[in-house]
Amino acid sequence: xxxxxxxxxxxxxxxxxxxxxxxxxxxxxxxxxxxxxxxxxxxxxxxxxxxxxxxxxxxxxxxxxxxxxxxxxxxxxxxxxxxxxxxxxxxxxxxxxxxxxxxxxxxxxxxxxxxxxxxxxxxxxxxxxxxxxxxxxxxxxxxxxxxxxxxxxxxxxxxxxxxxxxxxxxxxxxxxxxxxxxxxxxxxxxxxxxxxxxxxxxxxxxxxxxxxxxxxxxxxxxxxxxxxxxxxxxxxxxxxxxxxxxxxxxxxxxxxxxxxxxxxxxxxxxxxxxxxxxxxxxxxxxxxxxxxxxxxxxxxxxxxxxxxxxxxxxxxxxxxxxxxxxxxxxxxxxxxxxxxxxxxxxxxxxxxxxxxxxxxxxxxxxxxxxxxxxxxxxxxxxxxxxxxxxxxxxxxxxxxxxxxxxxxxxxxxxxxxxxxxxxxxxxxxxxxxxxxxxxxxxxxxxxxxxxxxxxxxxxxxxxxxxxxxxxxxxxxxxxxxxxxxxxxxxxxxxx
Numbered sequence: 001x002x003x004x005x006x007x008x009x010x011x012x013x014x015x016x017x018x019x020x021x022x023x024x025x026x027x028x029x030x031x032x033x034x035x036x037x038x039x040x041x042x043x044x045x046x047x048x049x050x051x052x053x054x055x056x057x058x059x060x061x062x063x064x065x066x067x068x069x070x071x072x073x074x075x076x077x078x079x080x081x082x083x084x085x086x087x088x089x090x091x092x093x094x095x096x097x098x099x100x101x102x103x104x105x106x107x108x109x110x111x112x113x114x115x116x117x118x119x120x121x122x123x124x125x126x127x128x129x130x131x132x133x134x135x136x137x138x139x140x141x142x143x144x145x146x147x148x149x150x151x152x153x154x155x156x157x158x159x160x161x162x163x164x165x166x167x168x169x170x171x172x173x174x175x176x177x178x179x180x181x182x183x184x185x186x187x188x189x190x191x192x193x194x195x196x197x198x199x200x201x202x203x204x205x206x207x208x209x210x211x212x213x214x215x216x217x218x219x220x221x222x223x224x225x226x227x228x229x230x231x232x233x234x235x236x237x238x239x240x241x242x243x244x245x246x247x248x249x250x251x252x253x254x255x256x257x258x259x260x261x262x263x264x265x266x267x268x269x270x271x272x273x274x275x276x277x278x279x280x281x282x283x284x285x286x287x288x289x290x291x292x293x294x295x296x297x298x299x300x301x302x303x304x305x306x307x308x309x310x311x312x313x314x315x316x317x318x319x320x321x322x323x324x325x326x327x328x329x330x331x332x333x334x335x336x337x338x339x340x341x342x343x344x345x346x347x348x349x350x351x352x353x354x355x356x357x358x359x360x361x362x363x364x365x366x367x368x369x370x371x372x373x374x375x376x377x378x379x380x381x382x383x384x385x386x387x388x389x390x391x392x393x394x395x396x397x398x399x400x401x402x403x404x405x406x407x408x409x410x411x412x413x414x415x416x417x418x419x420x421x422x423x424x425x426x427x428x429x430x431x432x433x434x435x436x437x438x439x440x441x442x443x444x445x446x447x448x449x450x451x452x453x454x455x456x457x458x459x460x461x462x463x464x465x466x467x468x469x470x471x472x473x474x475x476x477x478x479x480x481x482x483x484x485x486x487x488x489x490x491x492x493x494x495x
Contacts, residue, residue: 006158009134010177016197023471037063045264054094059236094272139182168198193222223475262302271433303378336426364400379410388438390431
């Protein structure tokens with residue numbers, strides 16, 4: 001049986017496509033429907049390791065959880081990970097195939113399209129419904145040729161489209177009407193309705209605008225999702241918009257993370273941002289580096305250039321001062337590599353071939369190789385024996401005396417390093433704080449007395465359930481189900 005397919009596109013990036021797909025997926029699961037998420041092409045630096053050992057966008061891993069499925073590379077067959085303003089690493093069916101600039105990738109799209117349709121065919125044969133997420137906006141007229149991310153895909157598989165817009169940005173009616181105006185006649189007909197996202201206030205005040213929108217466009221408004229304060233779903237790419245406000249009635253560990261230009265997997269820090277005993281903040285360019293108990297250097301898609309950026313922003317001096325006054329320091333993945341003596345990139349994996357001096361805080365050096373290591377792992381922290389789970393996504397191979405004191409004992413190998421004085425920890429392990437025992441141990445090591453870490457996986461599940469409740473309350477789910485019942489998969493493009 002071929003799956004029924006519905007596609008969610010947006011007027012802009014971060015309009016709410018990932019959120020709406022997540023909520024719709026769980027709503028369908030509640031109805032006993034076998035559903036899977038799908039995103040043909042994703043551009044993001046937050047990623048996840050799949051059950052079949054590949055790499056996909058982090059948002060699709062969350063959507064897989066909403067479907068109660070293990071993430072699979074077919075859910076996001078093309079992933080682009082930017083490593084400069086004009087280029088990105090291209091990941092096809094979970095495996096990196098190399099770096100391309102925008103023009104090279106434009107020429108490569110025919111191959112990418114074939115990969116997209118292969119993945120779609122496999123999922124369509126395995127599930128009853130596919131909920132597809134577009135990328136950016138379908139109205140990017142400069143990207144319309146050979147499109148595989150939005151209407152090009154929808155036309156190929158002949159599926160209906162819902163367009164979502166973020167009213168919190170302002171100009172929501174202009175966004176929706178303007179998007180329709182830039183579509184072709186067949187694409188315009190494919191749009192079956194709108195969803196307005198992040199609405200605050202009295203819905204009756206918005207109703208005249210909704211009535212006008214329906215009359216002006218001939219399209220249905222399928223619902224208005226409220227602004228769900230405090231809702232946490234792992235971000236596809238953008239750094240969190242807001243600092244999470246916490247009560248002032250308890251001790252908090254101060255944690256700061258530099259917002260690197262090419263920061264990757266910043267979802268590593270979501271458990272800390274949600275932790276009631278932690279004040280975790282990203283520090284952006286030209287911001288004052290505040291005092292902290294713990295500094296964490298995050299992952300990076302361009303480690304050498306981000307290391308240079310840290311130096312120009314004063315982080316090297318700030319880190320040395322922080323350590324002199326007894327602070328603790330963690331480096332994760334690219335951050336681990338920065339802690340060593342040298343980072344070599346002889347093959348030009350991330351940038352121009354060459355070497356860059358590290359911070360010299362751990363006696364080791366890293367060479368960037370062409371083969372990426374992707375694996376889900378589990379083990380125990382070396383200094384505490386607390387259980388830890390996570391995943392590795394890196395091209396660096398690190399050697400040196402510092403590794404004789406590993407940070408983590410994994411089931412298959414030791415990982416990272418802990419300084420002789422016990423104040424600097426480096427690891428390749430992403431998801432380090434998602435395990436409650438490990439997070440408790442690391443926060444205690446960093447100076448927090450009696451840490452009580454919430455179950456992060458339970459928090460994520462509760463957020464999906466809360467979102468789904470809102471979808472079922474504020475959207476016309478029966479009308480959306482009607483769109484699915486009226487669709488069929490176009491078999492000829494899948495042979």
